[in-house]
Amino acid sequence: MTVDEAIRxxxxxxxxxDRLVVLDTGGEVLGAGxxxxxxxxxxxxxxxxxxAAEAAARGxxxxxxxxxxxxxxxxxxxxxxxxxxxxxRIVALTAPDPPLGLVVFDLRTCLADAFPDEGxxxxxxxxxxxxxxxxxxxxxxx
Amino acid sequence: xxxxxxxxxxxxxAATAAAVVRRRRRSGPPAPxxxxxxRDGAVQHLAADxxxxxxxxxRAEDLRAALETVL
Numbered sequence: 001m002t003v004d005e006a007i008r009x010x011x012x013x014x015x016x017x018d019r020l021v022v023l024d025t026g027g028e029v030l031g032a033g034x035x036x037x038x039x040x041x042x043x044x045x046x047x048x049x050x051x052a053a054e055a056a057a058r059g060x061x062x063x064x065x066x067x068x069x070x071x072x073x074x075x076x077x078x079x080x081x082x083x084x085x086x087x088x089r090i091v092a093l094t095a096p097d098p099p100l101g102l103v104v105f106d107l108r109t110c111l112a113d114a115f116p117d118e119g120x121x122x123x124x125x126x127x128x129x130x131x132x133x134x135x136x137x138x139x140x141x142x
Numbered sequence: 143x144x145x146x147x148x149x150x151x152x153x154x155x156a157a158t159a160a161a162v163v164r165r166r167r168r169s170g171p172p173a174p175x176x177x178x179x180x181r182d183g184a185v186q187h188l189a190a191d192x193x194x195x196x197x198x199x200x201r202a203e204d205l206r207a208a209l210e211t212v213l
Contacts, residue, residue: 034212036213037211038213040211041208043208047201047205055176058194059188070179072176073199074176075199075202082205091209104179
């Protein structure tokens with residue numbers, strides 16, 4: 001399955017995702033839908049990721065040092081979701097109040113469909129069930 | 143006539159109450175302002191008063207603007 005096919009499949013099944021872009025490690029756009037993405041998405045994604053990594057480093061328990069896998073920011077009338085796996089990133093703009101666990105799972109699955117040759121040691125693994133633990137604000141759920 | 147009016151008002155009140163209950167059940171807890179997930183499965187929710195949240199929101203708005211630009 002190509003990147004474009006994986007994106008099209010996801011947009012067909014998800015009513016929560018309005019827009020979707022897949023990027024490589026350098027921020028280059030590998031695929032997008034619907035339509036063609038602005039190249040500025042790469043730099044904007046990188047800026048969000050760095051900001052999230054700084055917030056995570058300050059707020060997390062010292063015992064937890066695993067790298068970031070996904071970032072979700074609620075913007076009121078929409079949400080921005082970014083996920084990194086297998087050295088690639090996928091970012092989405094969603095409808096308001098999306099089912100976060102399901103959206104993150106769908107994005108992970110989209111990357112796994114687009115890049116199935118990452119190998120068992122790769123981080124693109126859609127096998128995990130939708131997971132959206134509810135924890136008190138500021139706490140870390142394991 | 144008065145009895146019929148009372149009955150209609152009662153039905154409307156009951157339907158409204160049922161709709162409110164259904165909506166509350168469906169909506170669940172409100173989404174956190176931001177969520178940071180790690181590769182080991184840990185998920186960190188940022189509270190509304192988290193000092194990192196304004197910068198994160200600004201970056202997210204920039205990304206949203208870029209995503210909404212369709213060439």
